[in-house]
Amino acid sequence: MMQLAVRAEPLLDVDNLVVEYGLGNKTVHAVSGVSLQVARGETLGLVGESGCGKSTLGRAVLQLRRAKSGRVLFDGEDLTAMEGEALRKMRRRVQLIFQDPIASLNPRRRIGDIVAEPLIIAGVKDAAERKRRVHEVLSAVGLDPDLVSGRLPHEFSGGQCQRICIARSLVLNPEFIVCDEPVSALDVSIRAQILNLLEEMKARFGLTLLFIAHDLAVVKAVSDRVAVMYLGRLCEVGPSEELFARPAHPYTALLLQAIPVPDPDVRPAESVAGGEPPSPIAPPSGCRFRTRCPRADQRCSAEIPELREVAPGQFAACHHPLA
Amino acid sequence: MSTLLTIADVAVELPTPRGNLRAVDHVDLSLEAGRTLGIVGESGCGKTMLSRAVLQLLPKKAKLTGRVMFDGQDLARLAPESLRRLRGRDLAVVFQDPMTSLNPVLTIGTQLMETIQEHLELDAPAAKARSIELLAAVGIPAPEQRLAQYPHQCSGGMRQRIAIAIALSCEPKLLIADEPTTALDVTIQAQILDLLAREQRRRHMAMIIITHDLGVVAGRADEVAVMYAGRVVERAPTPALFKRMHMPYTEALLAAIPKLDAAPHTPLPAISGRPPDPTRPLRGCSFAPRCRYAAGRCHEAKPALTSAETPGHLYACFHPIQMAAGVDA
Numbered sequence A: 001m002m003q004l005a006v007r008a009e010p011l012l013d014v015d016n017l018v019v020e021y022g023l024g025n026k027t028v029h030a031v032s033g034v035s036l037q038v039a040r041g042e043t044l045g046l047v048g049e050s051g052c053g054k055s056t057l058g059r060a061v062l063q064l065r066r067a068k069s070g071r072v073l074f075d076g077e078d079l080t081a082m083e084g085e086a087l088r089k090m091r092r093r094v095q096l097i098f099q100d101p102i103a104s105l106n107p108r109r110r111i112g113d114i115v116a117e118p119l120i121i122a123g124v125k126d127a128a129e130r131k132r133r134v135h136e137v138l139s140a141v142g143l144d145p146d147l148v149s150g151r152l153p154h155e156f157s158g159g160q161c162q163r164i165c166i167a168r169s170l171v172l173n174p175e176f177i178v179c180d181e182p183v184s185a186l187d188v189s190i191r192a193q194i195l196n197l198l199e200e201m202k203a204r205f206g207l208t209l210l211f212i213a214h215d216l217a218v219v220k221a222v223s224d225r226v227a228v229m230y231l232g233r234l235c236e237v238g239p240s241e242e243l244f245a246r247p248a249h250p251y252t253a254l255l256l257q258a259i260p261v262p263d264p265d266v267r268p269a270e271s272v273a274g275g276e277p278p279s280p281i282a283p284p285s286g287c288r289f290r291t292r293c294p295r296a297d298q299r300c301s302a303e304i305p306e307l308r309e310v311a312p313g314q315f316a317a318c319h320h321p322l323a
Numbered sequence B: 001m002s003t004l005l006t007i008a009d010v011a012v013e014l015p016t017p018r019g020n021l022r023a024v025d026h027v028d029l030s031l032e033a034g035r036t037l038g039i040v041g042e043s044g045c046g047k048t049m050l051s052r053a054v055l056q057l058l059p060k061k062a063k064l065t066g067r068v069m070f071d072g073q074d075l076a077r078l079a080p081e082s083l084r085r086l087r088g089r090d091l092a093v094v095f096q097d098p099m100t101s102l103n104p105v106l107t108i109g110t111q112l113m114e115t116i117q118e119h120l121e122l123d124a125p126a127a128k129a130r131s132i133e134l135l136a137a138v139g140i141p142a143p144e145q146r147l148a149q150y151p152h153q154c155s156g157g158m159r160q161r162i163a164i165a166i167a168l169s170c171e172p173k174l175l176i177a178d179e180p181t182t183a184l185d186v187t188i189q190a191q192i193l194d195l196l197a198r199e200q201r202r203r204h205m206a207m208i209i210i211t212h213d214l215g216v217v218a219g220r221a222d223e224v225a226v227m228y229a230g231r232v233v234e235r236a237p238t239p240a241l242f243k244r245m246h247m248p249y250t251e252a253l254l255a256a257i258p259k260l261d262a263a264p265h266t267p268l269p270a271i272s273g274r275p276p277d278p279t280r281p282l283r284g285c286s287f288a289p290r291c292r293y294a295a296g297r298c299h300e301a302k303p304a305l306t307s308a309e310t311p312g313h314l315y316a317c318f319h320p321i322q323m324a325a326g327v328d329a
Helices: A054-063 A085-089 A111-121 A127-140 A158-170 A188-206 A214-222 A240-245 A250-260 A298-302 B049-057 B082-087 B108-119 B124-137 B142-148 B156-166 B186-203 B214-218 B238-243 B248-256 B297-298
Strands: A011-025 A024-038 A043-045 A067-072 A092-097 A176-180 A208-214 A226-230 A231-241 A308-313 A313-314 B003-016 B020-034 B036-040 B062-072 B091-094 B176-179 B207-211 B222-227 B231-237
Touching: A011 A054, A011 A111, A011 A208, A011 B091, A024 A067, A024 A208, A024 A231, A024 B231, A043 A054, A054 A092, A054 A176, A054 A208, A054 B142, A067 A298, A085 A092, A085 B176, A092 A158, A111 A127, A111 A158, A111 B248, A127 B082, A158 A188, A158 B003, A188 A208, A188 A214, A188 B248, A208 B176, A214 A240, A231 A240, A240 B003, A308 B222, B003 B049, B020 B049, B020 B207, B020 B231, B036 B049, B036 B214, B049 B062, B049 B091, B049 B176, B049 B207, B062 B124, B091 B156, B108 B124, B108 B142, B124 B142, B124 B156, B156 B186, B214 B238, B222 B238, B222 B248, B231 B248
Parallel strands: A043 A208, A043 A226, A092 A176, A176 A208, B036 B207, B036 B222, B091 B176, B176 B207
Antiparallel strands: A011 A024, A011 A067, A226 A231, A231 A313, A308 A313, B003 B020, B003 B062, B222 B231
């Protein structure tokens, strides 16, 4: 089994995780043997296009979707083997922020109650203590607790709703947060505010983040390391700076090439590799990217490429990595 | 070059329970045949309402003032029948969500041929042949088989290609693409933008690309108009807009985009606050409450669009940036 270099004991250790969905009599191979580690205090960015399995992976880490096989070790304990009360206890340490901040807030409940709910579920009986915690996290995300606590979600914009969601995820003092496309639904000017806020909260509360997004520039802005996913498998993992400067996997290179750059001097790359991702119901044999890859040959269809170290800390799953 | 589209003093008001909402606030724009105009702005800035005003597809209760001259005709005065003949033939549109713009219960062939036969005098076999040709032109493999399929049998990227094929079917003079790639993945987005650019060159068609992403227009539009709170606040030939913008909002919007070449954990220069409530228009510049250059006058009066040194470059600001001869492209 390959070992991805992580300096200290990882807080999260995902080992050969497989998640599948049934679809009629077919099987969707959403996550097919993914291994990754996140060190304490680190932000790991997870990028990929729709349907690549990145959200499923995030959910499987939290046990919101149970894996078919593989293990998820959090602080040394196997979450996949946990059930009931033990799992609920563990979930206080692990939180989730979703893409659509408006849809993830109950429209009929007041902001103060929404943010306090995790405390109630966790059994914090003291109302004054709950109020103190809610005040603390609402202030931390830049909202005035006295002004917002009594109001309903529809009175807030998307950016403010995302602040409320972040406050709710912080209220139990978690160690680890899975952020699933937290800024995709937001406008450019608001997106920057929320990204800055996540960075601030991470430093202030000593968080470790798994940051899932489809936008490479957004991921790079917040991540120490980045993992690129395609059709249920990891293509490449490495330190952000190196991975963006010298992508080793052709898919990473394609993604980078496809991003529209806000500079008229940068001519858009004509005819970036054609085609579309194949269906995860019947993924290609061997390397799953081979059907769109300009470097693919016989070996790519016969043999699944394993993640191999191509540079210090940078791993690519490719038979013909870019130099 | 001749002017194909002139938007003159167009305003759109929508009645809401909270009062009148001014979605578009006296906009002037023009577009020459074969050219590309990018309209950039955040949600609620009025970019989509402006395009609906051009298409005369505004909500029933909306009040439109001003003139929309397209190919010598004032669209606002055109009889519904003439308008219907114009839309789909000379004036085509591609929407953001290809799933909702295609009819889910009709085959792709029916939808393509319907448009072709409605506007061009072609019999069924000729319309079918043209449909196949169009699907092939927009990069759909096995176009003949596709004709018998339904939209749900195609991926998002394929559906957008089909929507583009329908839009191109009658050789329009102007194509309005409203966030055509926002619902698509980045690699598919690049393919669709390439396709639009290629077909535009081939057909000498004018195009308006409406987007929230400055990156999408940077390499593809001849001219860019930046909208904020219903107004065009800056308009310029693309290189001038990116290299010598005068409007602080344009600068702030560009700065707030995470850059691929920036080091990780670089704090982003975010724009504080959020756009004003469109039902409560401000007396002064709409961007003033969020602007770091704003001073007394900005809160009192609306700056008019003013010409800059580059021909065709206009900005609406009392304290324009980069005015010194200095910054060179």
